[in-house]
Amino acid sequence: MPATAADQSLLQRRERSLGPAYSLFYERPVHLVRGEGAWLFDPAGRRYLDCYNNVASVGHCHPRVVDALGRQAATLNTHTRYLHEGIVSYAERLAATLPEPLSVCMFVCTGTEANDLALRIARAVTGNHGIVVTEDAYHGNSTAVFEMSTEEYPARERPAYLQAVAAPCTYRGPFRDPFRDLGRAVGADGGEAAGAGGGEAAGAGGGEAAGAGGGEAAGLGYAALVGEAVAALAARGHRPALFITDNAFSSNGVLTAPPLYLREAYRIIRAAGGLAVADEVQSGLCRLGDHYWGFQDSDVVPDIVTMGKPLGDGHPLAAVVTTPEIAAAFARRYGYFNTFGGNPVSAAVGLAVLRVLEEEQILQGVHDTGAVLRQGLEALAERHDLLGDVRGKGLFFGVELVRDRASREPAPAEAARVREHLRENGVLLGTSGPFHNVLKIRPPLVFRRQHAELLLQRLEEALAAV
Amino acid sequence: MPATAADQSLLQRRERSLGPAYSLFYERPVHLVRGEGAWLFDPAGRRYLDCYNNVASVGHCHPRVVDALGRQAATLNTHTRYLHEGIVSYAERLAATLPEPLSVCMFVCTGTEANDLALRIARAVTGNHGIVVTEDAYHGNSTAVFEMSTEEYPARERPAYLQAVAAPCTYRGPFRDPFRDLGRAVGADGGEAAGAGGGEAAGAGGGEAAGAGGGEAAGLGYAALVGEAVAALAARGHRPALFITDNAFSSNGVLTAPPLYLREAYRIIRAAGGLAVADEVQSGLCRLGDHYWGFQDSDVVPDIVTMGKPLGDGHPLAAVVTTPEIAAAFARRYGYFNTFGGNPVSAAVGLAVLRVLEEEQILQGVHDTGAVLRQGLEALAERHDLLGDVRGKGLFFGVELVRDRASREPAPAEAARVREHLRENGVLLGTSGPFHNVLKIRPPLVFRRQHAELLLQRLEEALAAV
Numbered sequence: 001m002p003a004t005a006a007d008q009s010l011l012q013r014r015e016r017s018l019g020p021a022y023s024l025f026y027e028r029p030v031h032l033v034r035g036e037g038a039w040l041f042d043p044a045g046r047r048y049l050d051c052y053n054n055v056a057s058v059g060h061c062h063p064r065v066v067d068a069l070g071r072q073a074a075t076l077n078t079h080t081r082y083l084h085e086g087i088v089s090y091a092e093r094l095a096a097t098l099p100e101p102l103s104v105c106m107f108v109c110t111g112t113e114a115n116d117l118a119l120r121i122a123r124a125v126t127g128n129h130g131i132v133v134t135e136d137a138y139h140g141n142s143t144a145v146f147e148m149s150t151e152e153y154p155a156r157e158r159p160a161y162l163q164a165v166a167a168p169c170t171y172r173g174p175f176r177d178p179f180r181d182l183g184r185a186v187g188a189d190g191g192e193a194a195g196a197g198g199g200e201a202a203g204a205g206g207g208e209a210a211g212a213g214g215g216e217a218a219g220l221g222y223a224a225l226v227g228e229a230v231a232a233l234a235a236r237g238h239r240p241a242l243f244i245t246d247n248a249f250s251s252n253g254v255l256t257a258p259p260l261y262l263r264e265a266y267r268i269i270r271a272a273g274g275l276a277v278a279d280e281v282q283s284g285l286c287r288l289g290d291h292y293w294g295f296q297d298s299d300v301v302p303d304i305v306t307m308g309k310p311l312g313d314g315h316p317l318a319a320v321v322t323t324p325e326i327a328a329a330f331a332r333r334y335g336y337f338n339t340f341g342g343n344p345v346s347a348a349v350g351l352a353v354l355r356v357l358e359e360e361q362i363l364q365g366v367h368d369t370g371a372v373l374r375q376g377l378e379a380l381a382e383r384h385d386l387l388g389d390v391r392g393k394g395l396f397f398g399v400e401l402v403r404d405r406a407s408r409e410p411a412p413a414e415a416a417r418v419r420e421h422l423r424e425n426g427v428l429l430g431t432s433g434p435f436h437n438v439l440k441i442r443p444p445l446v447f448r449r450q451h452a453e454l455l456l457q458r459l460e461e462a463l464a465a466v
Numbered sequence: 467m468p469a470t471a472a473d474q475s476l477l478q479r480r481e482r483s484l485g486p487a488y489s490l491f492y493e494r495p496v497h498l499v500r501g502e503g504a505w506l507f508d509p510a511g512r513r514y515l516d517c518y519n520n521v522a523s524v525g526h527c528h529p530r531v532v533d534a535l536g537r538q539a540a541t542l543n544t545h546t547r548y549l550h551e552g553i554v555s556y557a558e559r560l561a562a563t564l565p566e567p568l569s570v571c572m573f574v575c576t577g578t579e580a581n582d583l584a585l586r587i588a589r590a591v592t593g594n595h596g597i598v599v600t601e602d603a604y605h606g607n608s609t610a611v612f613e614m615s616t617e618e619y620p621a622r623e624r625p626a627y628l629q630a631v632a633a634p635c636t637y638r639g640p641f642r643d644p645f646r647d648l649g650r651a652v653g654a655d656g657g658e659a660a661g662a663g664g665g666e667a668a669g670a671g672g673g674e675a676a677g678a679g680g681g682e683a684a685g686l687g688y689a690a691l692v693g694e695a696v697a698a699l700a701a702r703g704h705r706p707a708l709f710i711t712d713n714a715f716s717s718n719g720v721l722t723a724p725p726l727y728l729r730e731a732y733r734i735i736r737a738a739g740g741l742a743v744a745d746e747v748q749s750g751l752c753r754l755g756d757h758y759w760g761f762q763d764s765d766v767v768p769d770i771v772t773m774g775k776p777l778g779d780g781h782p783l784a785a786v787v788t789t790p791e792i793a794a795a796f797a798r799r800y801g802y803f804n805t806f807g808g809n810p811v812s813a814a815v816g817l818a819v820l821r822v823l824e825e826e827q828i829l830q831g832v833h834d835t836g837a838v839l840r841q842g843l844e845a846l847a848e849r850h851d852l853l854g855d856v857r858g859k860g861l862f863f864g865v866e867l868v869r870d871r872a873s874r875e876p877a878p879a880e881a882a883r884v885r886e887h888l889r890e891n892g893v894l895l896g897t898s899g900p901f902h903n904v905l906k907i908r909p910p911l912v913f914r915r916q917h918a919e920l921l922l923q924r925l926e927e928a929l930a931a932v
Contacts (some may be wrong), residue, residue: 075499331487
């Protein structure tokens with residue numbers, strides 16, 4: 001039920017003109033008219049703290065990005081079949097954020113297009129057709145990529161060339177840590193930014209992967225599933241073209257890859273003739289607080305990296321970055337052209353975002369605010385048994401709600417009530433995960449201590465109220 | 467070989483950072499730094515008349531569009547899961563340009579995404595998997611849509627669920643008009659805007675379809691191929707989900723659908739349980755001069771219309787428009803969300819473009835300039851035997867070059883020389899068609915008499931020089 005008669009009228013017009021496939025967030029949809037930094041505003045001037053939108057990466061309506069957009073749009077906007085300095089500069093700057101040999105950029109408009117192109121490249125280069133993907137993943141909405149979005153694509157309709165593996169969750173799943181318990185972990189590790197790396201193997205990988213779940217045993221256990229998937233594909237007559245992960249495992253309820261997971265999984269997929277693809281649409285561009293890209297937390301180098309949402313601070317800009325060898329092998333079979341991808345305006349916007357990231361020292365800010373958030377969320381967990389697990393790092397956290405900490409029974413209704421309570425009290429976040437019981441906290445990267453403290457305060461109130 | 471040392475350096479950096487899958491137009495690539503209306507400018511300030519770019523639909527850097535873009539980007543840019551007036555207003559205005567019952571809009575970022583979503587909708591709604599598409603078509607570059615892009619996708623790799631039919635060309639192909647000859651047709655019809663509708667059936671459909679090729683016999687002949695395609699699919703165990711055409715048949719060298727073609731083809735595909743999809747990425751938004759959408763020239767109503775390039779005057783904006791019944795049937799199986807598609811900035815830009823089209827009476831302008839162009843091109847054909855056929859209408863023409871009018875032997879080398887000569891003399895256009903022998907003239911919609919006359923003059927000089 002919308003808040004006002006005007007909203008009700010807008011909602012009816014919306015249903016007529018956009019149809020029923022479109023959904024809205026919240027039981028009482030939010031009507032927004034203005035954004036600034038980490039804040040959003042409704043028509044009555046009421047403000048909402050944005051704890052959800054990663055697209056507005058350097059903040060809603062960042063003046064330097066808006067300025068770059070407007071100036072380039074007033075100057076020239078064509079496509080990549082003419083020479084232009086902008087796209088080259090942007091490609092060079094973007095590649096400079098990545099480890100060698102990832103240096104060739106291909107520009108598209110959406111994360112979906114990026115993952116779809118990565119699939120085309122992997123198939124063309126390997127000569128294989130198979131796909132290994134994690135369960136409950138979301139990679140996009142095109143015909144081919146939607147099949148890889150195991151979260152939404154009907155399981156009974158999965159093509160024979162696709163095999164899903166359990167995502168590397170150590171709170172649930174085949175290699176879960178039975179000792180993983182917020183009370184224990186927080187107590188044992190002393191609280192600050194250490195997280196739930198319980199179990200005997202935690203010491204080995206726990207230093208780098210703060211907040212990671214589980215140790216090397218879990219990492220190797222989950223990675224071994226990739227080998228089983230390769231065997232399952234082979235039994236159906238397919239060889240793998242790629243193994244792809246969203247390195248924040250967002251739709252799994254936000255996971256951190258356990259130690260050795262990506263390293264071993266990449267070794268296995270490459271040995272089977274496939275490529276390792278890092279979907280950094282969610283985990284990329286400083287989101288996780290220690291590096292520009294999520295896979296760097298695992299000290300691996302993928303063959304292909306896909307990027308999307310945050311690159312343009314709202315502008316439709318996405319990219320595939322790969323090695324010169326893979327780019328050359330793809331080009332021997334196909335050309336590629338995307339009318340809007342990498343046009344001068346998109347390049348100017350992308351460049352402006354990279355400049356803001358540097359000049360405002362966003363990575364450091366994400367790291368520092370992330371530490372505040374983790375400490376606060378773990379403190380909340382000490383006072384509220386509803387919190388079963390706190391996962392993530394930087395400015396991407398999943399707070400899993402459970403009815404019982406011992407059985408870990410999911411609490412989706414409670415998660416929804418917390419979400420709605422927050423919405424009514426001026427804080428926007430979402431829910432996620434296969435059981436819809438994980439609070440998803442993924443604010444703009446300009447989220448700072450004062451924002452984090454307000455979120456924690458409102459979250460405590462919501463937990464007390466539901 | 468680039469024009470300057472600076473261009474040479476830029477070109478080398480470009481090859482390193484973008485890789486070899488990217489191509490550039492022209493033997494001497496054009497380096498552009500500024501655009502305005504129908505003009506583009508290089509770093510030396512030299513101007514080029516743009517006779518190629520349909521993306522900059524209402525002209526390069528139209529101030530009203532730039533203003534709408536900048537203002538909305540400074541105000542709010544989120545996505546479609548919050549209520550916002552902009553997307554609803556834009557959907558209503560866009561739907562108002564289409565005949566009933568096409569009234570439900572779904573927004574994406576590229577024509578590829580639009581066609582990919584149309585495919586998903588058609589398959590979900592019909593329960594069928596098959597595709598009927600024209601030969602030498604281009605519909606986009608995603609995994610699924612690239613398969614439908616018969617121009618580029620390797621013919622030997624076509625999936626069993628896809629069947630291609632000859633595009634309705636009456637200058638070449640199974641239902642070509644043996645009497646179609648520029649000299650005859652122009653003489654017989656008196657020259658102005660009558661085109662090459664030769665043969666006994668021309669009278670029946672020639673009035674509406676000025677410049678169309680052939681008559682009802684050709685239209686029915688080509689449409690009957692759709693029935694044969696349905697039968698071929700059935701023999702391989704597939705039923706058709708859709709029949710899709712680019713209604714300017716751009717990559718076929720620009721064709722105008724002969725009378726009754728779409729009507730009969732739509733009847734056949736619907737009788738077989740498939741949907742009729744109009745790809746209006748090229749032919750839409752006033753391009754053909756008589757209506758907003760290309761299919762309207764054929765007096766049919768498709769089940770799904772896809773739109774792209776020109777909608778945002780350069781901004782990545784695309785859409786699928788369908789009927790409430792089809793939208794509802796799709797939504798019963800799937801939701802749809804596109805992060806950037808239909809965001810407030812894209813909607814503001816789309817609305818600005820629609821307002822400019824109305825206020826500057828663009829459709830009338832396209833119609834009038836199109837008549838000037840056709841007359842001039844036909845006059846050129848009287849003086850240059852190299853011109854075998856002049857096709858198209860509005861501001862989309864294909865000028866087919868042949869070595870011999872009687873044998874219609876394609877003249878691709880001559881077409882390339884004309885293109886390069888024009889580029890060197892400040893006029894940008896491209897070549898197209900299965901034999902690469904068709905000059906593709908597709909300027910911004912603000913192209914007017916003085917631009918057309920300059921193009922015709924430069925083209926005459928080029929024809930004299932090659």
